[in-house]
Amino acid sequence: MPWHTCYSLASLLRTARKLSASCNTVTFDIFDTLLIRRIHDPDLVKPAVARFIAARARNLGRRWTWPQVQTLRDRFEKEQRRQTATRFDDHEACYPDYMARVLREIFADGADERLLAEVTDYELAVENTMLVPRDELVQWLRELHAGGKRIFLLSDIYLPASHLARFVEHAGFPDCIEGIVSSADSFLAKASGKAFPLLKEKYGLSYDSWLHVGDNPISDGLRPAGHGIQALVIRDGQEKYRKAIVKRYVNYSAGRPFWKGRAVQQLMLPLEGENRARSFRYGYGYTVLAPLICAFVHDVAKRCLENDIPRIFFFSREGWLFQRVWEKITPHLYPAGQLPATGYLYVSRMALAGASCAYQGLTRTSADIVFLPAGNRDFRDVCRVFNLQVEQLVPHLARFGLQADTILNPRFPGFAPAHTLRLYDLLEDDSFQDEVRRQTRPANDALQRYLEDSGFFEQEQVALVDIGWLGTIQRFLYDAVKHRGDAPRFVGLLLGASRGIPYPATLNNRLEGVIYDRDRFDLAASTIMYARDLFEEACRAPHPTLNGYRLTAGGYELVFRTADDAMARQEQEQNSYFAPLQNGIIDAAGRYGAAMALLGYSPEEIKPWLRYLLASRLAFPRAAEVGEIRQRHHLDDFHGTHVSTARKKRGEKGLWDMSPLVLRYHPLIRLKCFLSHIKQCLRGA
Amino acid sequence: MRKRPITSKQFDLPGREIGRVIRLSILNRVLPLGNLQGGPGWRCLLVLGVLHGVGRPFFRLLVRYENQLTSIYRRLRRRGGPDQ
Numbered sequence: 001m002p003w004h005t006c007y008s009l010a011s012l013l014r015t016a017r018k019l020s021a022s023c024n025t026v027t028f029d030i031f032d033t034l035l036i037r038r039i040h041d042p043d044l045v046k047p048a049v050a051r052f053i054a055a056r057a058r059n060l061g062r063r064w065t066w067p068q069v070q071t072l073r074d075r076f077e078k079e080q081r082r083q084t085a086t087r088f089d090d091h092e093a094c095y096p097d098y099m100a101r102v103l104r105e106i107f108a109d110g111a112d113e114r115l116l117a118e119v120t121d122y123e124l125a126v127e128n129t130m131l132v133p134r135d136e137l138v139q140w141l142r143e144l145h146a147g148g149k150r151i152f153l154l155s156d157i158y159l160p161a162s163h164l165a166r167f168v169e170h171a172g173f174p175d176c177i178e179g180i181v182s183s184a185d186s187f188l189a190k191a192s193g194k195a196f197p198l199l200k201e202k203y204g205l206s207y208d209s210w211l212h213v214g215d216n217p218i219s220d221g222l223r224p225a226g227h228g229i230q231a232l233v234i235r236d237g238q239e240k241y242r243k244a245i246v247k248r249y250v251n252y253s254a255g256r257p258f259w260k261g262r263a264v265q266q267l268m269l270p271l272e273g274e275n276r277a278r279s280f281r282y283g284y285g286y287t288v289l290a291p292l293i294c295a296f297v298h299d300v301a302k303r304c305l306e307n308d309i310p311r312i313f314f315f316s317r318e319g320w321l322f323q324r325v326w327e328k329i330t331p332h333l334y335p336a337g338q339l340p341a342t343g344y345l346y347v348s349r350m351a352l353a354g355a356s357c358a359y360q361g362l363t364r365t366s367a368d369i370v371f372l373p374a375g376n377r378d379f380r381d382v383c384r385v386f387n388l389q390v391e392q393l394v395p396h397l398a399r400f401g402l403q404a405d406t407i408l409n410p411r412f413p414g415f416a417p418a419h420t421l422r423l424y425d426l427l428e429d430d431s432f433q434d435e436v437r438r439q440t441r442p443a444n445d446a447l448q449r450y451l452e453d454s455g456f457f458e459q460e461q462v463a464l465v466d467i468g469w470l471g472t473i474q475r476f477l478y479d480a481v482k483h484r485g486d487a488p489r490f491v492g493l494l495l496g497a498s499r500g501i502p503y504p505a506t507l508n509n510r511l512e513g514v515i516y517d518r519d520r521f522d523l524a525a526s527t528i529m530y531a532r533d534l535f536e537e538a539c540r541a542p543h544p545t546l547n548g549y550r551l552t553a554g555g556y557e558l559v560f561r562t563a564d565d566a567m568a569r570q571e572q573e574q575n576s577y578f579a580p581l582q583n584g585i586i587d588a589a590g591r592y593g594a595a596m597a598l599l600g601y602s603p604e605e606i607k608p609w610l611r612y613l614l615a616s617r618l619a620f621p622r623a624a625e626v627g628e629i630r631q632r633h634h635l636d637d638f639h640g641t642h643v644s645t646a647r648k649k650r651g652e653k654g655l656w657d658m659s660p661l662v663l664r665y666h667p668l669i670r671l672k673c674f675l676s677h678i679k680q681c682l683r684g685a
Numbered sequence: 686m687r688k689r690p691i692t693s694k695q696f697d698l699p700g701r702e703i704g705r706v707i708r709l710s711i712l713n714r715v716l717p718l719g720n721l722q723g724g725p726g727w728r729c730l731l732v733l734g735v736l737h738g739v740g741r742p743f744f745r746l747l748v749r750y751e752n753q754l755t756s757i758y759r760r761l762r763r764r765g766g767p768d769q
Contacts, residue, residue, distance in 0.1 A: 007748055237748035241740050245696050248736065252729045257722045259729065262702075269692040277688035283699045286691055524719025608722035615718045616709050622700070628686055674716070 003221040003231035009136055012234045016140065016213060019230050025205050026144050029190075029214030030155040030164060033234065034138065035131045035171060038267050039598065040243040040250065045130065046070060048598050049123045055336045056115075057106050064106055076101045077158065090189035093158045096120070122335055124159075124166050129332070129594035133171040135273040145176035152199060153180045154212075156189040156219060179203060190214075193223035242271075250599070260601055261609020265291060267595035268588055278584070280628050281577075285584025288617050289538050292515060292610055293495070293585055294592040297325045298333060299514045299603040300465055300493050304340045309463045309491060313345045313456070318467035318495075320344065320541030321582060325589045332593030340463065343454055346558050348546040351443075352476035354387035355549060358444030359483045361433035362386060364424055366479075369472060369501060371409045378405045379423075387548060388439050396432040400425050444480055446549035446556035451481065453555075461489035464511075467539055468496040469532060471503050471511045478509045495535065496528045515610070518684075524611035526681050527618040530673075531656045534629060538582065542575050544568070581629075619655070619677070620670045623663035626656060695737045703737045706730065
């Protein structure tokens with residue numbers, strides 16, 4: 001009986017619906033028929049499993065590299081196939097048999113059923129991340145089931161039917177399947193045609209009313225047709241096209257590191273039913289911000305493991321997204337576990353500023369930081385930031401010829417350098433500093449209690465993860481706790497370190513920019529400074545900012561900003577506006593973890609592609625992109641409300657602040673801004 | 686902007702990424718954009734540009750002759766040299 005070949009899914013379904021009308025049994029091939037793979041080569045799952053086994057072996061002190069594990073697996077699988085070939089027509093293998101041998105060889109007495117189950121679970125989990133149900137075909141399968149047809153799945157593979165059932169369960173249609181038959185259980189495969197009589201005998205089927213659907217012309221076409229089964233073979237040009245693209249990216253990555261990140265993104269792409277229509281912001285989060293943020297969090301995990309850091313604290317509010325991404329990617333990337341414990345710390349510059357003065361007083365650097373934002377003008381802003389009562393400090397100011405509203409920021413008219421010198425003299429005065437310490441001590445005490453509750457002092461060193469940019473939060477936090485004997489060593493890991501003010505790095509307190517650090521000259525990565533607010537808004541938690549720590553009778557309380565003012569409403573509007581962007585990042589994170597685990601890349605290896613992403617999206621964005629992504633509002637309580645009357649110098653306006661008309665119609669604006677940016681980088685600004 | 690699927694019909698990233706890579710690579714020859722670790726390579730760009738650009742109708746057409754094309758390709762590779 002001839003079999004039918006269809007060159008598209010649509011024509012397959014048309015033909016299949018006609019043929020199935022006269023059949024009561026329909027069987028399907030699984031892989032590349034019902035389930036497609038994101039990756040072009042199914043064998044690419046094996047190195048990921050080899051890495052898992054090698055990591056487990058290393059944890060037990062056994063020196064095995066993953067290529068050695070893979071070679072061992074290939075050898076034992078080949079040996080089993082040679083043995084089965086002496087008894088059967090098909091040269092099949094059974095995964096539990098040869099994998100148990102592999103584990104006995106590597107772990108000796110340590111190889112038991114539990115370990116085999118663990119390795120199997122991991123292999124099936126990795127396979128599942130790469131399998132996608134073919135929407136239309138599964139829909140037809142459900143129709144067949146609803147119509148009372150008997151449905152079975154057949155596959156020539158080394159995985160037994162019990163393992164294949166887990167793929168079907170993950171794909172979401174186990175209720176429609178009466179039985180699954182794998183060549184690994186019986187060593188009888190479709191390739192020789194022996195699987196069909198086996199199924200017929202086992203389930204009492206008839207060849208006359210049987211339709212088989214698959215993708216292989218021999219196993220799914222010639223062989224079933226030889227038994228009188230109606231056979232449909234799909235040779236889908238679109239699937240081959242998709243796989244050809246994946247194959248190119250993966251193969252090119254071997255010789256050109258630039259393409260590694262692109263290969264990861266190709267595997268992250270949603271397919272079939274996953275590929276729904278989404279808003280531009282969701283797509284931007286998924287394809288632009290997600291690789292950057294996921295690579296950052298991935299690098300944080302790697303550095304913590306390398307440096308034996310037992311605890312990571314994500315700083316609010318941007319750390320909220322970083323922690324969500326951590327939860328999504330680490331199960332894929334570090335399945336053997338042994339990762340540092342994580343925690344989320346409610347902190348902010350405003351909350352920590354006052355607490356940081358309780359023991360050391362108000363330092364010159366802290367005062368300088370206050371006047372970095374253009375909206376802070378005088379000593380009242382200093383009091384606002386450090387939560388000081390200005391009335392009790394006025395007599396101290398008067399002794400140094402200052403008033404509460406003396407202009408201390410050069411951006412404002414009425415400023416004189418002498419004001420700053422007097423302020424510095426004031427900061428040297430003991431009675432002034434005693435008053436500052438007295439006022440800020442309660443906030444510090446409340447902070448200590450909060451940190452103790454959070455387990456902050458329980459380890460010798462901690463990693464502190466934040467977005468950037470000056471490391472002010474870490475600076476204030478260190479100042480607030482450094483007097484304690486049990487204060488841990490601080491290892492700050494920032495998305496970007498702009499180092500606008502030198503950070504007082506010591507052995508006990510250091511920080512580093514992971515994606516961008518001004519101390520490491522990286523022109524492409526420095527474009528992150530074009531749109532810092534974009535990253536802040538993208539990563540920010542939906543809860544309000546923390547204003548301070550307050551002592552209570554029972555202990556302490558965290559004081560959040562609750563003002564229902566225009567700024568709070570604007571922030572909520574901004575949160576709603578960027579919610580799709582955040583959803584895109586979080587949805588992409590799991591796929592990033594799966595893709596990186598499969599390809600075995602480290603975050604450093606995909607940096608060339610990330611640099612391209614930064615340069616292309618931030619330095620050379622399309623006008624429409626900027627229009628959609630530029631934030632509507634940006635809340636910054638640190639920033640005062642004064643408006644400088646000094647004219648902005650020409651060239652101070654960044655590309656992302658330009659009007660839509662300029663972005664669209666000025667042909668060289670991006671080049672001009674980039675050249676100016678290069679000049680700034682070379683000058684070390 | 687209207688809603689669109691993330692994966693385009695050409696299986697590229699949204700916004701025709703391959704075109705963007707080509708443009709930025711050309712710019713990178715004139716103005717340093719940063720360390721792209723050797724960059725994308727012109728041959729790779731050409732192949733990927735053609736694949737993403739016109740591959741879809743070609744594969745739809747040529748899948749019917751897959752076996753014949755594969756055997757021609759194998760013969761050409763064998764003719765290419767003993768080490769192929």
